[in-house]
Amino acid sequence: MSVHESWRMDRFQELDQQLQALCAADSRLPDGQPELLVFVSAFYPMFDAWRDWDRVGAKLKKWRSESPDSAAQAIVEVMYWDSYAWYGRGGGYASSVPEAAWELFRERLAKASARLEESKAMAGNCPVWHSLNISTLINSGASRTKINSAYAEAVKAFPASQQVHFAMGRSMEVKWGANPGDFERFARQAVKLSQREEGDGLYARLFWSRDCNCDDALSFGRPGDPDWKTMKAGFEDLLQRYPDQIYNKNKFAAFACRANDRATYAKLRRELGDNIVEHLWPDSWKPEVCDREMAKSPAVAPAREKKFQGTRQT
Structure with a gap:
């Protein structure tokens, strides 16, 4: 049941x-x-x-x-x-509440x-108790010391729990008071903690959890943005462990497009064919947009850190 x-x-x-x-x-x-x-x-x-x-x-x-x-x-x-x-x-935004x-x-x-x-x-x-505890502390405006203590206790018991790391990752975002680059450093540390069970995949998963169909969709090349080489290695690890997973391959291709990695995008796009999961691609970077963009010569392609235009909040 x-x-x-x-x-x-x-x-x-x-x-x-x-x-x-x-x-x-x-x-x-x-x-x-x-x-x-x-x-x-x-x-x-x-x-x-x-x-x-x-x-x-x-x-x-x-x-x-x-x-x-x-x-x-x-x-x-x-x-x-x-x-x-x-x-x-x-x-609404905090100022409007x-x-x-x-x-x-x-x-x-x-x-x-x-x-x-x-x-x-x-x-x-159970790791879900710890992930809920961390999230509740963040939502309640608890001190950084208290949040860090809860995370330390959680990863001591469950070092490879994706949900524990996802919960803590929120506190490393700029909108929750962190500095640019804090999330990227946190992601690297989380990979070290979970290496035995998760390999390099958690780096990709953590940034995936931050992505959105919005003006804050992930980009590459700016301070605090993910390192594409590290993210690519993470997705390659995921595909090696879960080779038939269309979701993982769709997201990998969506990021490869934004990272301006033409070779990786072309390979993934051929493998995907018509198996497109639309909601994994931001509105401004749909597969047909990426297909056209990646077909251009590098000399005329837009800068990869270009800010997204015209996306809608979801």
């Missing part, structure tokens, strides 16, 4: 068993991401789409009363409060923090 079905039918014991199995195993999805993502991704989109906060809150209370020591209940409740906090804040919305945001994040703290003994043996 799927996670969605177990939740819909109030089969809480099955949810406990599903999370326990996913936390204990190092099983992977076809593209190499941890299968543990299946549990997390079952709830966040559902909460954001349904926005039935009272009904979900009542269901979580019922689950907790029936299974007070449930790690799965604690994890889902933390995700609930996190989603509810962002719902209260809204999606009313004080009342900030109050809702802080109050609900405080409930997520409290649930994390009281569930650490029963859920702290």
Whole structure:
């Protein structure tokens, strides 16, 4: 039974068993991401789409009363409060958010923090607890010292956890108070920590997690931008480990285009053929745009650090 079905039918014991199995195993999805993502991704989109906060809150209370020591209940409740906090804040820039919305945001994040703290003994043996803890600290505006301490504890237990590194990576972005270049240095360090299990692939995955279909889509050649040689090696490692994964190859090609690596792009594009995953390519650098751009001679090609024009927020 799927996670969605177990939740819909109030089969809480099955949810406990599903999370326990996913936390204990190092099983992977076809593209190499941890299968543990299946549990997390079952709830966040559902909460954001349904926005039935009272009904979900009542269901979580019922689950907790029936299974007070449930790690799965604690994890889902933390995700609930996190989603509810962002719902209260809204999606605008910080300067446009009313004080009342900030109050809702802080109050609900405080409930997520409290649930994390009281569930650490029963859920702290799962990497998803640590990734949620780091994310909640960042969202709550915790000190850099506190965030770093949480990350150090997490990687000591789970040095190769992609989700732990992804969560910490947010704190290394300029918009969260970091300096240009901090994220790139962090990515290199994360590769060292996860080398045995992940090889060089985490460098590519971390920058992939930062990419977007927006004006801040990744570029190459500016201070703080990814090093293409290192990213290319990371994607090559991913394709060696997961050779039939179209998602990884699409993203590799999309980055090769922006990095102005004609030879790599041409090879990947031939291999992809019609197997294009559109949402992995920014609007201003769709496959047909890259096909035309990469066919130009280097002398007339635009500078690779060119700022994207006309993209839309998604």
